Amino acid sequence: MHYGDDRPEALPHNPFKAIITPRPIGWIGTLDPGGLTNLAPYSFFNAIGSDPDMVMFSSEGAKHSATYAREQGEFTFSLATEALKDEMNISSTPQPSGVSEFELAQVEQGQPVVIRTPFVAASPAALECVTLEVRQLSDRHGTLLDRFMVIGEVVQTHIRDEFIKDGRFDTVGARPIARMGYRDYSTVTASWELGRPKA
Numbered sequence: 001m002h003y004g005d006d007r008p009e010a011l012p013h014n015p016f017k018a019i020i021t022p023r024p025i026g027w028i029g030t031l032d033p034g035g036l037t038n039l040a041p042y043s044f045f046n047a048i049g050s051d052p053d054m055v056m057f058s059s060e061g062a063k064h065s066a067t068y069a070r071e072q073g074e075f076t077f078s079l080a081t082e083a084l085k086d087e088m089n090i091s092s093t094p095q096p097s098g099v100s101e102f103e104l105a106q107v108e109q110g111q112p113v114v115i116r117t118p119f120v121a122a123s124p125a126a127l128e129c130v131t132l133e134v135r136q137l138s139d140r141h142g143t144l145l146d147r148f149m150v151i152g153e154v155v156q157t158h159i160r161d162e163f164i165k166d167g168r169f170d171t172v173g174a175r176p177i178a179r180m181g182y183r184d185y186s187t188v189t190a191s192w193e194l195g196r197p198k199a
């Protein structure tokens, strides 16, 4: 099967997200102009550089997280894990301004050190980020889209002590969840090593 803009009827749902998978979930914390906390998951999320550590998430529409990350100049990332999947899911419910998904999902707020935005205290790892750029995306014709990519620099990292083993973050022990296509998720349950070839 091959296709461009016109997807064949044999694929009633766009498999794009099932192909670009597993996508890490950025569980994004922000503050509204009044200082109320906001929390939502974003699977158009990734690390985009290290030293300085940088992350991005992308909003389909000008949703609260992207808007507040731009207005307040900061956001937090919390690692979404299997143990927190229901809280993560509840926090994705569209809410009007004035409702905190931290409260809705009943997640305790971890207190930030450098910025003002809290993170999910129960998450094995969390990052405080300063917003560097919010870019409105365009398509290949140059037409502006209702899509907003937020780039942030990590200024503080939080790791729960029980997830540090032999000087490393215990990723498998944390059981991070990732988004696939359709309604599918995946859990990191195993790892293996591969050394890089020498030049």
Ligand SMILES: Cc1cc2nc3c(=O)[nH]c(=O)nc-3n(C[C@H](O)[C@H](O)[C@H](O)COP(=O)(O)O)c2cc1C
Binding pocket: 025, 038, 039, 040, 041, 042, 043, 044, 045, 058, 059, 060, 061, 063, 064, 065, 066, 088, 089, 091, 092, 093, 094, 095, 179
């Ligand atoms: C696992 C998961 C991943 C999601 N990823 C995205 C995403 O990458 N971009 C997006 O715009 N919405 C995404 N959503 C939907 C948002 O979480 C949802 O629209 C939420 O209400 C946005 O909240 P906000 O307005 O407080 O930012 C995702 C939802 C779930 C459950």
